[in-house]
Amino acid sequence: MMRRTLLIALVLLAALLLQTSLLPAVAIAGFRPDLLLMVTAIVALRDGALPGLRVGAVAGLLTDLLLSESHLGLSVVTHVGIAHVLVLVRPYLTTSSPFLGPAVGFTTAFVGTLVHGILSILLADSLAGAATLIVSAVALGIWATLLWPLVDSALGRLLEAVPADVPAEAG
Amino acid sequence: MYQRNRARVLFIALVASAIVLVTLDVRDVGRDDAEGVVASARSLATRALRPFQSGVSAIVDGLGRTVDGVGDLRDVRRRNAELEAEVAELSERRRSVADLERENTELRSLLGLRDRLELDTVAARTVGLSPSTFEWLITIDVGSEHGVERGMPVIDGVGLVGRVYQVTPRASRVLLLIDPTFSVVARGANDGVIGLLGGRGGDPLLFRPLDPRGVLAVGSELVTASYDGGRFPSGIPIGVVSEIGPEDSRLSRDLRVRPYVDFSRLNHVLVVLTRPVDPVPDLEGTSELPFVRPPGAPGLFPPVDPDEDGPETGDGATP
Numbered sequence: 165m166m167r168r169t170l171l172i173a174l175v176l177l178a179a180l181l182l183q184t185s186l187l188p189a190v191a192i193a194g195f196r197p198d199l200l201l202m203v204t205a206i207v208a209l210r211d212g213a214l215p216g217l218r219v220g221a222v223a224g225l226l227t228d229l230l231l232s233e234s235h236l237g238l239s240v241v242t243h244v245g246i247a248h249v250l251v252l253v254r255p256y257l258t259t260s261s262p263f264l265g266p267a268v269g270f271t272t273a274f275v276g277t278l279v280h281g282i283l284s285i286l287l288a289d290s291l292a293g294a295a296t297l298i299v300s301a302v303a304l305g306i307w308a309t310l311l312w313p314l315v316d317s318a319l320g321r322l323l324e325a326v327p328a329d330v331p332a333e334a335g
Numbered sequence: 336m337y338q339r340n341r342a343r344v345l346f347i348a349l350v351a352s353a354i355v356l357v358t359l360d361v362r363d364v365g366r367d368d369a370e371g372v373v374a375s376a377r378s379l380a381t382r383a384l385r386p387f388q389s390g391v392s393a394i395v396d397g398l399g400r401t402v403d404g405v406g407d408l409r410d411v412r413r414r415n416a417e418l419e420a421e422v423a424e425l426s427e428r429r430r431s432v433a434d435l436e437r438e439n440t441e442l443r444s445l446l447g448l449r450d451r452l453e454l455d456t457v458a459a460r461t462v463g464l465s466p467s468t469f470e471w472l473i474t475i476d477v478g479s480e481h482g483v484e485r486g487m488p489v490i491d492g493v494g495l496v497g498r499v500y501q502v503t504p505r506a507s508r509v510l511l512l513i514d515p516t517f518s519v520v521a522r523g524a525n526d527g528v529i530g531l532l533g534g535r536g537g538d539p540l541l542f543r544p545l546d547p548r549g550v551l552a553v554g555s556e557l558v559t560a561s562y563d564g565g566r567f568p569s570g571i572p573i574g575v576v577s578e579i580g581p582e583d584s585r586l587s588r589d590l591r592v593r594p595y596v597d598f599s600r601l602n603h604v605l606v607v608l609t610r611p612v613d614p615v616p617d618l619e620g621t622s623e624l625p626f627v628r629p630p631g632a633p634g635l636f637p638p639v640d641p642d643e644d645g646p647e648t649g650d651g652a653t654p
Contacts, residue, residue: 177387184384185391189399213342221349228356229380236373237356244349251342287361 171326172207172219175319179203180226195300197307198273199315200227201243205272206319208247209254211328220247234284242280246272262313269312274305441603444492449605452570456490456605457481462506471514471536473497473601478505481606486566488559488607494572494595495519495559496604507606511598512573513537521573523549524556532557532573532592539577539591547587551576557592568609 179199187196200223208216224240232239250272257264281297356373363371442458449456459481463474477483479502489496489509497517500510510517513534521532521542528549532542542557544550551557555576561569578591 180384181387181391184388185395189395212338214338214345217342217345217349221352224353226380229377230384235357236360236376237353237358240353240356241350244346244353248342248346287357 167326168328171322172215175203175322176200176219176223176226180230183231193303195303195307197311198276198304201246201273201276202269202308202311202315203319204243204247205250205268206316207323208250209257209268210320210323213248213251215328216247216251217244220244234280235287238280238283238287241283242276245279246276265316266309266312269308270305273308274301277301277304438602441492445603445605448490448492452568454568454605455608457483457608459507459604459606461601461604471511471534471598472500473509473511475507475509475604475606476505477606478503478507480504482608483507483606484610487609488567488571489604490571490607491596491601491604494574496596496601499606509604512540512594512596513598519567519573520560520562521557522560523551524558526551526555529560529562539593540574542576542590542592544587544590550588551579551590553577553579566609568607
């Protein structure tokens with residue numbers, strides 16, 4: 165369990181560093197992928213509710229502290245909410261289509277960005293309009309679609325290399 | 336079920352915690368206090384992460400420079416290709432100028448030879464070489480529409496090239512001097528030794544004097560003689576004697592002649608628009624011609640009888 169926790173921590177740190185160092189260099193039109201949200205979604209889908217919620221909480225907190233100028237806690241709500249919803253729908257994602265992962269990635273990033281933006285607007289934390297918000301959500305969704313196979317494959321191998329002590333619950 | 340309940344509790348707890356955090360943050364913003372709890376937490380997190388960020392940034396910068404280097408390499412290669420193309424173009428232009436200069440020199444020599452020999456000519460350009468290994472022919476871009484006729488001599492700036500072998504309205508084929516079937520009456524430019532010159536399929540040519548006693552020295556120049564029915568104007572340079580062969584059974588010598596013309600570089604030629612003299616009737620056909628006694632010493636020829644026809648034999652001459 166400890167190794168697993170350490171692994172998840174290292175994964176989050178790596179994602180955070182990549183998010184702050186590498187991805188700004190590859191941003192397209194100012195939009196860059198949200199790796200922490202992708203890690204949250206992948207852990208939630210692979211390991212279940214508790215790990216997903218924990219990772220979502222930490223990833224959201226890191227995002228709020230280091231990556232976002234919005235109110236502290238908004239990203240926590242977003243990440244935790246995404247993890248919870250994914251755990252709920254996970255039993256229904258039974259197809260083996262290769263497009264399932266990218267589709268989940270797009271939906272996750274799109275919904276996550278949209279929810280975070282709406283909460284920011286509601287708290288008067290962002291002056292972005294609806295159009296900007298939708299464009300941002302679509303752009304991050306596309307990024308997630310493109311990167312999902314790579315991130316999912318890499319993270320899946322790491323998680324398989326260090327199996328959890330407690331079997332993943334069905335949600 | 337237990338796990339599911341734990342997950343629900345955890346979810347609610349996390350959301351509630353997040354709402355608390357948001358509330359604290361909103362309060363901090365309202366206080367205009369840069370040292371609030373949330374601001375302090377952000378500052379602490381940033382300081383904690385900075386060393387890792389610096390390390391990763393160094394790696395990313397290195398990668399970026401490498402990628403830029405690769406991009407620059409592509410740019411350098413593209414630039415290199417452009418410069419190579421430019422150099423090739425300039426070289427091509429230089430070659431073109433050299434080709435024009437060579438062509439100019441060639442045409443000047445053509446004009447010089449034509450003016451020197453006072454020949455009526457038509458200029459032509461070589462447009463083809465014979466595909467056959469056994470025929471030495473070229474094709475030129477003038478034909479009967481330009482006044483070219485079969486048998487006309489063809490020259491270039493330095494001498495005799497050959498003769499027109501086949502004529503079409505706009506093109507002609509020229510049998511080169513070096514073709515084994517080519518022959519022309521030639522003479523020594525200095526001593527006038529007449530002989531028959533023919534090709535041998537390459538250098539040198541073969542010259543056989545008509546008079547076995549006629550001797551030409553090595554280096555003697557040969558020119559065309561107009562003995563061939565006037566088909567070849569007299570004085571067109573052919574070449575120089577390069578070697579004198581051994582005496583044969585007829586006590587004559589074959590001479591090797593090195594032609595002036597470089598047959599591998601025929602670009603511009605002149606077709607000499609000369610026509611042979613009208614054919615002279617054979618001696619057998621002269622029996623019907625009246626004999627006219629030339630004026631002169633009456634003792635040498637008999638007096639002319641106006642009623643007498645036929646050739647004068649001289650047997651009935653009156654002293």
